[in-house]
Amino acid sequence: MTKAYEVTSWQEFLTLVESESLRGWAFRGQADADWNLESSLTRRLKQFVTNRPWAEQEDRAIRVFRRKAHYFLNDTSVLKDDFRCLALMQHHGAPTRLLDFTKSPYVASYFALHSCTAPAAVWAVNTPALWHEATPPEAPQLTREAIDPRDSNNLHRYFLSNEYPVVWPGEPWSMDRRIVAQAGTFMLPGRIDESVETLLNNYDYDGDILAKIIIPPEIRREAMEALYRMNITHATLFPDLDGLARSISYELEVSWVGTSGPPQKT
Known part of the structure; x- marks a missing residue:
């Protein structure tokens, strides 16, 4: 549980x-x-696709992206690497089965609190257990190493087939600057018709594998000011013009005028 x-x-x-x-x-x-x-792909399919097999629709979406993305890339080798291609789609806003995670609880709290008006949550996954001990139900042979999506054909076999109740934690061998800036990693589920919470809670493991930290909106101001002092903003987490522009939303809330310490809410 x-x-x-x-x-x-x-x-x-x-x-x-x-x-x-x-x-x-x-x-x-x-x-x-x-x-x-759950992933953006799962949410999208649940909302709009009810009469077609999800795995086939996902495969079609990846195929369409691969056929057209080369127009916008200087280096098209990323399209030949299954997992890097999926990460590229995620990076640019396509619904995929990837869930963005970070090794930093502070970065995670920033994403939870930035726009929250109700209780927010920071989910935590026991990645050391997934690396070394925990195994999916009735399939102890499906270790993290055995299903590694960075290996040839493994993404299609263990994940895009939508058959295996697995969750793989990790990143592509080659990481883009957003992943680096966010200390990012991914959770890659083998099924998109079940939440990652359901999949992980079915794993065979004696200890805790998943936690959910609920944060009330009343502490948002203090937390966001602390994260601002840590230099955790959209401008640093998304090191491009889009990130800078998004960071302005919080700049509207703070001011250094008339203070000698941390930014104060205006």
């Missing part, structure tokens, strides 16, 4: 994510604590 935490202060959140119990885990921030842990 998912281990649930409810923090009541920013300091309580920091103490929790810096504790030994979550050391080495990967994190994902979501602006609404009620949202399921």
Whole structure:
């Protein structure tokens, strides 16, 4: 079962994510604590595609992207690498089965709190367990190494087939600057008709494999000011013009005028 935490202060959140119990885990921030842990592809298909096989629609979407993306790329080798191609689609806003995670709980909390108006959530996945011990139900041979999507044909066999109840944590061998800036990683589920929470909670493992930290909106101001002082903003997490432009939304909230310390809400 998912281990649930409810923090009541920013300091309580920091103490929790810096504790030994979550050391080495990967994190994902979501602006609404009620949202399921599922990919943009799953959400899109659930909303608009009810009468066609999802796996076939996903395969078609990847094929269309590959056929047309070369017009916009200086180096088209990325399109020949299955996992890098999927990450490129994710990077530019296409619905994919990838879920963005980060090795930094602070980055995750930024994404959770940036636009939240209700309780937000930071999900945490025990990646050390997925690397070394935890295995999918009734399939101990499907280790992280055995299903590595960076190896030839593994993405199609274990993931795009939509048959295996697995979740693979990791990144492409070649990472783009956004992944680097965000200390990013991915969770890649083998099924898109089940949430990642459901898949992980079915894994065979004696300890905790998934946690959900609920953060109340009342601590958003303090948290966002602390993250601003850490230089965690859209401008640094998305090191391009789009990121800079998105960062302005929080600049509207703070001002250094008349202060000698951290930014104050105007």
